[in-house]
Amino acid sequence: MIHKFEKCxxxxxxxxxxxxxxxxxxxxxxxxxxxxKTKSDMLKTxxxxxxxxxxxxxxxxxxSFDVYEGDSVGIVGLNGGGKSTLLxxxxxxxxxxxxxxxxxxxxxxxxxxxxxxxxxxxxENIIMKCEMLGMSDAEINAKMDDIINFAGDQVxxxxxxxxxxxSSGMKSRLGFSVLVHQDPDILIIDEALSVGDAPFFExxxxxxxxxxAEGKTIMFVxxxxxxxxxxxDKVIWIDHGRVVxxxxxxxxxxxxxxxxxxxNKKSKAERNKITHDSGTNFTLEELRExxxxxxxxxFSKRLYDKPFxxxxxxxxxxxxxxxxxxxxxxxKNKSILFALIHPLAIISIxxxxxxxxxxxAMILAGKLTRRNxxxxxxx
Amino acid sequence: MKEVWLVxxxxxxxxxxxxxxxxxDEKSTFQAHILGNIWQILDPLINICIYWVVFGMILYxxxxxxxxxxxxxxxxxxxxxxxxxxxxxxxxxxMVSRVQMVSKMQFPVxxxxxxxxxxxxxNYWWMLGITVLIELKYGVYPSASWxxxxxxxxxxxxxxxxxxxxxxxxxVVVRDFHTLLNSMMxxxxxxxxxxxxxxxxxxxxxxxxxxxIIQINPFYYIINGMRQAFLGTGWFYxxxxxxxxxxxxxxLFLIIGSHIHLKFRSRFIDYI
Numbered sequence: 001m002i003h004k005f006e007k008c009x010x011x012x013x014x015x016x017x018x019x020x021x022x023x024x025x026x027x028x029x030x031x032x033x034x035x036x037k038t039k040s041d042m043l044k045t046x047x048x049x050x051x052x053x054x055x056x057x058x059x060x061x062x063x064s065f066d067v068y069e070g071d072s073v074g075i076v077g078l079n080g081g082g083k084s085t086l087l088x089x090x091x092x093x094x095x096x097x098x099x100x101x102x103x104x105x106x107x108x109x110x111x112x113x114x115x116x117x118x119x120x121x122x123x124e125n126i127i128m129k130c131e132m133l134g135m136s137d138a139e140i141n142a143k144m145d146d147i148i149n150f151a152g153d154q155v156x157x158x159x160x161x162x163x164x165x166x167s168s169g170m171k172s173r174l175g176f177s178v179l180v181h182q183d184p185d186i187l188i189i190d191e192a193l194s195v196g197d198a199p200f201f202e203x204x205x206x207x208x209x210x211x212x213a214e215g216k217t218i219m220f221v222x223x224x225x226x227x228x229x230x231x232x233d234k235v236i237w238i239d240h241g242r243v244v245x246x247x248x249x250x251x252x253x254x255x256x257x258x259x260x261x262x263x264n265k266k267s268k269a270e271r272n273k274i275t276h277d278s279g280t281n282f283t284l285e286e287l288r289e290x291x292x293x294x295x296x297x298x299f300s301k302r303l304y305d306k307p308f309x310x311x312x313x314x315x316x317x318x319x320x321x322x323x324x325x326x327x328x329x330x331x332k333n334k335s336i337l338f339a340l341i342h343p344l345a346i347i348s349i350x351x352x353x354x355x356x357x358x359x360x361a362m363i364l365a366g367k368l369t370r371r372n373x374x375x376x377x378x379x
Numbered sequence: 380m381k382e383v384w385l386v387x388x389x390x391x392x393x394x395x396x397x398x399x400x401x402x403x404d405e406k407s408t409f410q411a412h413i414l415g416n417i418w419q420i421l422d423p424l425i426n427i428c429i430y431w432v433v434f435g436m437i438l439y440x441x442x443x444x445x446x447x448x449x450x451x452x453x454x455x456x457x458x459x460x461x462x463x464x465x466x467x468x469x470x471x472x473x474m475v476s477r478v479q480m481v482s483k484m485q486f487p488v489x490x491x492x493x494x495x496x497x498x499x500x501x502n503y504w505w506m507l508g509i510t511v512l513i514e515l516k517y518g519v520y521p522s523a524s525w526x527x528x529x530x531x532x533x534x535x536x537x538x539x540x541x542x543x544x545x546x547x548x549x550x551v552v553v554r555d556f557h558t559l560l561n562s563m564m565x566x567x568x569x570x571x572x573x574x575x576x577x578x579x580x581x582x583x584x585x586x587x588x589x590x591x592i593i594q595i596n597p598f599y600y601i602i603n604g605m606r607q608a609f610l611g612t613g614w615f616y617x618x619x620x621x622x623x624x625x626x627x628x629x630x631l632f633l634i635i636g637s638h639i640h641l642k643f644r645s646r647f648i649d650y651i
Contacts, residue, residue, distance in 0.1 A: 117480065119407040128403045131396060132486055162410065308638065311380045316634055323627040330620045331591045 022104060023186055023217045024067040024090060028287060028298045029099035031060040031085050031241075058282045059085040061241040062099070062291075067186075067234075072218035074232035074249065076225075076256050078263070082241040083221045084190055090219065091188045098284055098301050105185030105217070108133070110176065118164040122155060122174055123148075125163055129178045143181050150177035150207075152200060173200055180207050186217045205230065225257055241282075244274065386544070386637040389487040397490050401497035419502045420509070423461045427453070430574050444576050445612050451517040453574065455609040456602040458506040459531075460573040462499055463539060463598060464564055469495040470543030471550045471557050478551070478647045488644050489637075492543030496536070514609060524611035531604040531615070537629050538597050544636030548643050571598035600625045 035055040059082045067073055075083050088094045089101065091109040116125050126147055130140045148159055151173045158166060166174070189208070208231055212218060222228050228235065228249070235252040237245040245252045259274060266274075288299040308316070328346040329339035339346045390397070409415045427450075435441065435449030444452035473495040478488065549556040568574075570593055577583050583590050593599055600621055607613045615622065 117403070117407050119410045120403060124403065124406070128400065131399055134396075309381070312382070312634060312638070315380055316631060319627045319630045319634075323624060323631070326620050326623045326627070327595055330594070330624070331588055336620060336623065 020068040020070065022066060022102075023069050023071070024065075024104075024219075025100075025102040026066075026090070027064050027100040028062040028291070028294070029060050029064070029086070029089055029096045029101060030058060030062055030284065030287070031082075031089060031094070032097040033057045033059055059241055060089070060096070061282045062287045063238065063241070063243055065236055065243065065246060067217060067219065069217055070215045071234055072212050072220065072232045074228035074235045075219065075221045075238060076223075076228060076235060076253070077238040077244075078260070081239045083238055085241075086238065087188050087190050087219065087221055098299060100298055103186065107186040107188055108179065108182050108184035109188040109190060110179040116163050116171060116175060119162055121162055122159040122166070125174065126178055129175075133182055135182075147177050147181050150181065150203070169197060169200075176200075176204065180204070180211075184216070186219070187211055188219045190221050191223070225253060229253060239274075380634070382637040382641050383633055386489045386640065389489045390493055390540075393487055393490045393493075397493050397497050401494050401501070404494065404498050405501060420505050423458070423502075423506060424509075426461070427457060430457070434574050438575075444579070445606075445610055447519060447610055448517050451514055451519050452576070452606065452610065454510040454513055455605045456573055458503065458510055459535065459602050459605045460568070460571065460598070461506065462503040463535065463601070464568070465502075466496055466499045466539050467542055467546065467564060468557070468561060469499060470539070471546035471560050473543070474547035474551045474647060475554070475557075488647065489544070489640055492540060492547050496539055496543065510609075519610060522611050524608055524614070527604065527608035527615050531601055531608055534604065534625065534629075535601050538601065538625075538632075541629055541632035541636050544640050545632060548636070548639045551647050552643065567596070567598050571596055571602055573602055594621060595624055595628075597625055597628055 033056070035057050063082070063086060065073075075086065077083050085094075087109065089096050090103065091107045092101075092103065093109065117128065120128065123144075126144065127140055130143075135143075148156055151170075155166070155170050155173055155177075158170070163171060163174070187208075205227075208218065208220075212231065218231070220228065220231055232249050235245075235247065235249050235256070236243060237252055237256050245255060263271065284299050284301070288296075291298075325339045325343060325346060326336060329336055332346055334346060344352075405416060405419075409418060412418060414421070430453060431450050435453065439449055441449065443449075470492045473491050474488070477491050477494075546556065546560060550560075572593070577590065577593065594603075604615060607615070
């Protein structure tokens with residue numbers, strides 16, 4: 001684990017060295033989405049062969065930052081800048097396309113309205129949601145009353161009624177109060193405070209401040225500059241999937257505020273200069289070249305988008321072979337042993353040739369359609 | 380192969396949560412019904428009565444099947460079919476209907492098909508209890524052969540989970556798939572020998588190749604096996620070819636299923 005040493009000068013002039021634990025370490029996180037324009041594009045992503053040239057969209061283009069214990073970090077930026085994607089990756093809900101993420105501790109994302117089952121009662125929903133978040137029965141029972149009380153008087157009256165009879169504000173109160181009663185090290189809040197009425201909002205902010213006082217690490221996304229100012233010490237400004245600025249709240253927020261206010265007056269080139277958006281398509285190789293000193297593992301794609309590995313291919317071909325032989329042996333009433341020794345006596349050469357031709361034709365067709373598409377794009 | 384272990388490991392570490400959430404699921408499905416969960420058993424019972432009357436009494440004229448009354452022959456296979464059918468259809472919709480719920484928490488999405496499985500399993504145990512009672516009434520008593528139930532039960536779970544992984548992913552991406560699956564299950568019902576005995580059919584016996592092709596079907600393997608287990612007409616190791624065919628199909632399904640599941644799981648939200 002990496003520690004950060006912070007110098008702290010006290011009133012008497014004695015220098016303390018405070019040790020801070022690293023909580024989140026992100027290196028060159030990227031996230032790529034497929035842009036599916038037609039229904040056939042969706043189908044194509046399922047096929048292991050053939051045309052896979054689907055247009056890509058990079059929501060994050062290499063985001064790096066460190067968050068230490070007790071920090072409360074605000075993430076600001078315009079709509080579609082990649083804030084929510086970043087929070088989802090940090091809370092390990094979605095995996096990044098490439099890059100490295102190290103999280104020391106348990107994260108908990110607060111996003112209202114998620115995970116409520118409308119035909120169960122409020123109480124059942126609380127139990128269900130707590131269970132999904134990995135709490136034990138004893139913990140749930142101990143916290144039940146707190147959760148219900150936090151949600152407010154209106155919810156207390158209806159706690160044993162199905163959630164579908166709740167108003168939308170009440171639903172979000174219920175969801176919010178379940179989540180703030182978890183005990184995570186790292187709290188991730190995605191615009192959760194923007195719902196609910198003023199009294200509830202105040203309650204929520206008070207609770208957040210309490211978390212902060214307890215020394216919990218907080219990551220906070222909001223469009224309200226006032227909220228970020230109140231809660232956060234550090235701010236990361238993200239635009240077009242890149243970090244524009246990172247630093248203390250007093251330093252970054254005024255600049256972001258100014259950018260936001262003059263946004264519509266600026267020309268596109270001016271905006272792009274501030275947000276570091278080059279405008280051209282992003283590739284991982286580009287990121288690699290821009291950071292030649294970093295290790296290679298930061299810039300290679302993760303497992304999820306990779307094709308079958310050779311082990312998988314071997315296992316699949318072996319299983320296919322066994323399957324076809326056994327079926328043939330079964331139909332021809334021969335023993336498996338006989339089939340293994342004389343495979344050609346079970347399956348005629350003609351069938352093998354026909355099968356081979358079909359496979360080759362499929363591969364060729366896949367290659368040809370890909371070439372056609374490329375030519376089409378170039379025209 | 381890494382993907383398969385990853386997916387299986389997620390199931391094993393989350394077994395407790397899967398079971399508890401399945402119960403809540405059942406509760407919410409029949410929340411508005413007066414008879415509640417009883418419907419889950421009542422519905423198949425009505426179907427069984429229909430098949431008993433139409434096939435057992437009218438078509439087969441109360442002729443014994445493999446030496447047992449029709450109802451005793453029908454039940455072990457039919458309840459397995461009923462469970463598999465509802466599970467396959469439920470699992471294929473499970474991801475679409477539940478991904479919203481788990482989208483904002485760290486919840487292993489690969490357990491969603493298992494949740495449906497655990498949910499339907501509750502009904503299966505009830506139906507199994509009823510079946511054993513009826514078997515006893517018709518003179519089928521517990522024997523060593525009943526041990527085979529454990530083997531075929533494992534087969535059934537492995538098959539249903541691997542199919543569930545594939546179909547749930549497909550349904551998220553292409554919603555039409557669920558409708559297609561529904562029609563395919565209609566076909567499966569007739570070719571898997573759930574309600575009539577293919578082994579004692581003259582037409583089938585004169586075309587052994589057709590019979591061999593039908594036997595490739597994993598549904599047939601499980602339904603036939605369940606019958607074997609309860610009625611004591613054979614042992615699972617007596618047909619190694621069928622066993623190899625079945626398990627290599629499961630292996631292929633599992634590899635393909637976990638591969639496409641992992642390929643798409645980060646993007647499920649985008650498709651809904």
